Amino acid sequence: MASDGRDGHRGSGWLRRLIGRRDISGPVFLALGIGALFVPLLPGEFWTDVGTEILILGLFAMSFNMIYGFMGQISFGHAAFFGLGAYGTAIMFREFTGGTVEITTAQFFLALLAGPPVAAAGALAVGYFCVRLTGIYFAILTLAFGELAFYVVFSWYGFTGGDDGIQRLLPPPFFRESIVYYYFTLTIVTAAACLMGRIVRSPFGYVLRSMRENKLRTQFLGINVRRYMLVNFTIAGAFAGVAGALWGPFTRSVSPLLLGWQESGIAIFMTLIGGAGYFAGPAVGSIVYTFLQAYVTGFTVYWPLTIGVIILLIVMFAPGGLLGAIDDRLLARLRGGGGGANGETGSSTRGGGES
Amino acid sequence: MARTILEVTNLNKHFGGIYVTQNVNFKMVEGEQSAIIGPNGAGKSTFFNLLTGYHKPDSGRVVFDGHDITGKAPHVIARMGISRAFQVSNIFPRLTVLENVRSAVHSHAGVTMNMFSRADRIGVEETREYLSLCGLSGKPDEIAGRLSQGDKKKLELAIALAGKPKLLFLDEPTAGMSLDETEETMNLVDRLNRELRLTVLFTEHDMSVVFNHANRVVLLHRGEIIIEGSPEQVRDDETVQKIYLGEHQI
Numbered sequence: 001m002a003s004d005g006r007d008g009h010r011g012s013g014w015l016r017r018l019i020g021r022r023d024i025s026g027p028v029f030l031a032l033g034i035g036a037l038f039v040p041l042l043p044g045e046f047w048t049d050v051g052t053e054i055l056i057l058g059l060f061a062m063s064f065n066m067i068y069g070f071m072g073q074i075s076f077g078h079a080a081f082f083g084l085g086a087y088g089t090a091i092m093f094r095e096f097t098g099g100t101v102e103i104t105t106a107q108f109f110l111a112l113l114a115g116p117p118v119a120a121a122g123a124l125a126v127g128y129f130c131v132r133l134t135g136i137y138f139a140i141l142t143l144a145f146g147e148l149a150f151y152v153v154f155s156w157y158g159f160t161g162g163d164d165g166i167q168r169l170l171p172p173p174f175f176r177e178s179i180v181y182y183y184f185t186l187t188i189v190t191a192a193a194c195l196m197g198r199i200v201r202s203p204f205g206y207v208l209r210s211m212r213e214n215k216l217r218t219q220f221l222g223i224n225v226r227r228y229m230l231v232n233f234t235i236a237g238a239f240a241g242v243a244g245a246l247w248g249p250f251t252r253s254v255s256p257l258l259l260g261w262q263e264s265g266i267a268i269f270m271t272l273i274g275g276a277g278y279f280a281g282p283a284v285g286s287i288v289y290t291f292l293q294a295y296v297t298g299f300t301v302y303w304p305l306t307i308g309v310i311i312l313l314i315v316m317f318a319p320g321g322l323l324g325a326i327d328d329r330l331l332a333r334l335r336g337g338g339g340g341a342n343g344e345t346g347s348s349t350r351g352g353g354e355s
Numbered sequence: 356m357a358r359t360i361l362e363v364t365n366l367n368k369h370f371g372g373i374y375v376t377q378n379v380n381f382k383m384v385e386g387e388q389s390a391i392i393g394p395n396g397a398g399k400s401t402f403f404n405l406l407t408g409y410h411k412p413d414s415g416r417v418v419f420d421g422h423d424i425t426g427k428a429p430h431v432i433a434r435m436g437i438s439r440a441f442q443v444s445n446i447f448p449r450l451t452v453l454e455n456v457r458s459a460v461h462s463h464a465g466v467t468m469n470m471f472s473r474a475d476r477i478g479v480e481e482t483r484e485y486l487s488l489c490g491l492s493g494k495p496d497e498i499a500g501r502l503s504q505g506d507k508k509k510l511e512l513a514i515a516l517a518g519k520p521k522l523l524f525l526d527e528p529t530a531g532m533s534l535d536e537t538e539e540t541m542n543l544v545d546r547l548n549r550e551l552r553l554t555v556l557f558t559e560h561d562m563s564v565v566f567n568h569a570n571r572v573v574l575l576h577r578g579e580i581i582i583e584g585s586p587e588q589v590r591d592d593e594t595v596q597k598i599y600l601g602e603h604q605i
Binding site (some may be wrong): 198199201202203204205206207209210213214216217218219220221222223224225228231 | 407409428429430433434438439445446447448449450454457458459461462463466467468469470471472473474475477514518
């Protein structure tokens, strides 16, 4: 931690440690995790379902941030892997049930397990080409592949159901209860988030940061930048696939829109809202985005206008997202120094895009 | 007899119609500490770029430690034991000083594909040794981008050393440093050269650094080696003086 941030700490014990942390993602996750346990206590199933949506989309956005926040490249086609995960599971569902019989619990788990490998395989194939480029070229190529995947799924009636998608993805009776599916999703998402957290704190995670900061220097350390980009792209795709696999049984259907650029935009919005430079940023963004969507659409049909204004305000007044604003303004003031825990240049986890 | 560690044969490179390296033949033996001098635009950095894989030569051959490395990718060359520090310090600006050097330690240790161990528990002691060696032991948690120019140069040297190279290229290692820092840094380079038999090739504009710290000096001008020899030979050569006074026309 920078010494200028340490001297001015006020308070004592856990509060001082919290304020002085380089990355506030750990405490934020702890708080979110505790809060998540009590969501089903809210009246009505509606908020439990909103909670499930927050969890799934939060995982999707966190997987996107493995590429954006940690590796420094923006993908406009990340939803392709979310969609491939969803379709991998949905097609297995269809094969098991034939669209008529109930799926068994074992078949349900097998179907869920099918999603991530399908998404990872797709990410590996797409990533093979995309990692040859960086910056805007990387972004446009991911968009192109994403749209390609969308049109394949949209057009292939015999296998994917075309624009009708795949319906009747009813989980086994036990998992149909909103509260059960919520806690099931919470368990999976927590495990996935812990695994991702482990990865970003590992030597591999620091290679990602190095590539984000200075690709040339990273190469001169003896690191094959393209290979590491491809591995990370595939891992991020697999995690998006986990989120996609959970999505079908939750909404009982999948459609080609899950692979479209608008879905990729949701991950980008969530990440920007929460803060790309923080591991917990996309999760916070998912809460804000999904909650507001659920709330605002109760009053007006102008949700896109609302989210547009929010993004505008975030980009203009809190470019580091909500966590960035908390870290840089509130906690920095408590630390008694300027800037975040590491001053205005940002912490090692901060990034987002080419620098 | 000392072993040849680097052998460059007829190396050529041009950008458009301009030849930046012309038929360069150059050898280094293990444990040697040499300097390349030349006016701005002489092709010193390009020469380093060609040797480290940043640019591919048009023709010619580069053999390092018995292996042909001509045109190989920078990461492959780095893995074989060549490290470099750039003219403009090339660090990871938003990582801490410790994280910068630790990245190099991890890369050399071959643990960079490890996804499940905590990075801050691997190679920390070794990292601190490099920081101490380069005079940065008091600043492990500073954000690298906020360091002074001199400290950034030291940090880049620490990163380069953490790769445990056999051959080290330093492009103007003391640029932006105070006199004391310059002396301290070059003494460190001398020590590494002497004690570890690290082969060092550096470029430098400060002639006192060149003549005090190089065993051999090579003058590069318009991509060609004009003269090479001991510091005394090069210092007393009339051509060298003309080139530096701007009178030499080729």
